[in-house]
Amino acid sequence: MSRFLVVAAALVLLAGLPEAVSACPVCFDARDENRQAFLATTAFLTLLPLGMMAGAGLWLRKRSLDREQEGDRADD
16 A cells, blocks of 8 residues: 555656756757657658658559559560
């Protein structure tokens, strides 16, 4: 029971003091340059894998269509 009380008290303290438990000091930096750099990096790292997957999908689609056209020519 005492372990539950300790965990509950810790959660209440953490919920009441969000500034004290910030995981990333850059996220809450007062300087606009740092905040903009953080947001730009976040956007880049989010969009890069999506772009790579889209590029791979388009390449596979093009390759598949090219192979179908080669197969159609061979049947003639």
